[in-house]
Amino acid sequence: MxxxxxxxxxxxxxxxxxxxxxxxxxxxxxxxxxxxxxxxxxxxxxxxxxxxxxxxxxxxxxxxxxxxxxxxxxxxxxxxxxxxxxxxxxxxxxxxPKVKKIHNVVSKAYEENKKIIIVGNPMHPEVVGINGWCNFSATVVKNIQHANEIIGELNPQDIFCMVSQTTFNYEKYLGIYKFCIKHLKDIEFNNTICGDTSNRQKEIMRLSKKVDMIIVIGGKNSSNSAKLFEIAKENCKYAQHIETENDLCFSKFGLISAFAVCSGASTPIESVQIVIDYIKKHNKENGVQTVISRFPAQPKMR
Ligand code: SF4
Incomplete structure (x- = not known):
């Protein structure tokens, strides 16, 4: 395997x-x-x-x-x-520093009397923190359906400043902006998605199509781990979201020939190694050899 x-x-x-x-x-x-x-x-x-x-x-x-x-x-x-x-x-x-940059953008826009739109989970501490730099005046948009529900409450004559939670999906964020700009005249769009987050998401998408099972390691309350799991579930045959090796489910291991392990941004690398060692041990006990490898990098376009 x-x-x-x-x-x-x-x-x-x-x-x-x-x-x-x-x-x-x-x-x-x-x-x-x-x-x-x-x-x-x-x-x-x-x-x-x-x-x-x-x-x-x-x-x-x-x-x-x-x-x-x-x-x-x-x-x-x-x-x-x-x-x-x-x-x-x-x-x-x-x-x-990437979150601090959003605080500065929002703070400045608020001082300039712009209306703030934050795309993200309103309950997430990062979003609550960002909203706290414009005196909690922001409209927080959860997703495209939510944008559709609240767009009528916004004044099209206002000037808006849009930012997103750093872990939001870029395509979905862009989709929300494109929807809003049809209804509002002036929106300053800020790409505030963290590169680390989008790299993890792109890599999991790539891996999902090459292996039979994706194992996402990360807290169940971690929003970026949950998003990785969502991508894996949608694109890979089998997917698991675990916090530690003890949560691993081996029931489908007899049906797979390749798996991939990834982690959320709040998971230490040591936890990843522990999970890999645990899988190797399990496979060995069941007479299966495990070869662990780095996934080949995406070939560069010429
Ligand atoms: S995912 Fe990490 S690097 Fe990216 S904004 Fe959040 S804390 Fe910063």
């Missing part, structure tokens, strides 16, 4: 910086994480053992004098940063 490893596995750049800071900063002092630093239960469990506590809002630590607070890659609303500063918190700001 051949097993391929997607070349986009392990933490993304933003998460990797935040997790490293969490370990470093909690070595000697108590550290408060503003929300779960990654949507990955295994990583969170390890950090909590390391003198790290989770808070779900700046209000929760107002009674503690000068707490050390780490802002995760998703970022937080402007008022929350202000509250932390007023409380003399020591802020370790690990908002991903």
């Amino acid at each position: 051949i097993g391929y490893i997607s070349k986009y596995c392990g933490f993304c750049f933003g998460v990797s910086l935040a997790v490293k800071a969490a370990y470093d900063e909690s070595k000697y002092d108590k550290l408060y994480m503003y929300g779960e630093i990654v949507h990955n239960p295994a990583v969170i469990k390890k950090l909590i053992k390391n003198n790290v506590s989770i808070i779900n809002g700046a209000e929760e630590i107002l009674k503690i004098s000068s707490p050390k607070v780490l802002i995760r890659a998703h970022g937080i609303p402007k008022f929350a940063v202000k509250l932390l500063k007023e409380n003399n918190s020591i802020i370790i700001d690990k908002t991903c």
